[in-house]
Amino acid sequence: MLSFVGAGLVVGRPRKVTTNRACRVRMSEERELTVQEKMAKALGRDVEQEKKRFELDVERVAVEGRVELRQKLAKALFGVFLGVAFYLGEKYTFGNPITLLHGMEQLSPTxxxxxxxxxxxxxxxxxxxxxxxxxxxxxxxKLETEFAGSVNFVVMNGENPDYRELLQKYRVDGVPHFALLGADGKLQTTLIGKIPMSVLEDDLNALVNGEELPYIGFDIEELPY
Structure with missing residues (x-):
């Protein structure tokens, strides 16, 4: 061995370091395993099958999440879609008004x-x-959308026998028939036929503000409660 102490350098034959080959291989394998793979191996399960099962579980959760999100969005947007789509449809001959009426009826409160x-x-x-x-x-x-949260819109098919009592109560003998009720649930006026929407809108604004209705239909004193 040669030694240069003064220069702070020692040169000599390097020591031979031996490492068991099996240990090196085992260490290499352990470094390559993920946490999931180690757990599967410890439990005596096939690593590849566990990886595939894990990937399938992740995909299933993702799909279920997307489906649930779509359902929530569909419910939230359904009412707005009906109003907007068929309102535009009136101008651009898009959509079926009967479908719109049925949709409005389904979304109506009781x-x-x-x-x-x-x-x-x-x-x-x-x-x-x-x-x-x-x-x-x-x-x-469109009016229903504008007055959302302030006015209830209850749309009913007059040919449905389930509404027979209401048809009699409000003396419905022609359609369209609009019965306007105050916040106390009492009838304020009735408008029948193809009335201008400005008439209905003005009456609704008056109802919301607690004012006298500018347009009055039949004599409400004759109608029973």
Whole structure:
């Protein structure tokens, strides 16, 4: 061995370091294993199968999450979609007004809920064969969107026997038939036929603000409660 102490350098034959080959291989394998693979191996399971099962679980959760999100978005946007799509449809001949009326009816609160939640209410009675009902549907839907949260819109098919009592109570003998109720659930006026939407809108604004209705239909004193 040569030694240069003064220069701070020692030169000599390097020591031979021996490492067991099996240990080196085992260490290399352990470094390459992921946490999931180590757990699978410790439990005596096939590593590749566990990896595939894990990937499938991740994909399943992702798919279920997307489906749930789509369902929530669909419910939230369904009402807005109906109003906007068919309102535009009136101008651009897109959509079916009967489908719009049916959709509005399905989204309507029940009569019992409407007359007890301290909000003004519009009861609209229609029929599938009524041309005026179909022509007015997009405009009524637009009003429903504008007064959302302030006015209940309860849309009912006058040919449905489930509404027979309400048809008699509000003396519905023609459609479209609009019965406007105050926040107390009492009838304020009735408007029948293809009325201008400005008439309905002005009456609704008056109901919301607690003012006298500018447009009055039949004599409400004759109607029973």
């Amino acid at each position: 009569y019992e809920v409407a007359v007890s939640n301290a909000k003004p209410t519009v009861l609209e009675f229609y029929a599938d064969w009524c041309e005026s009902c179909k022509k007015m549907a997009p405009k009524v839907s």
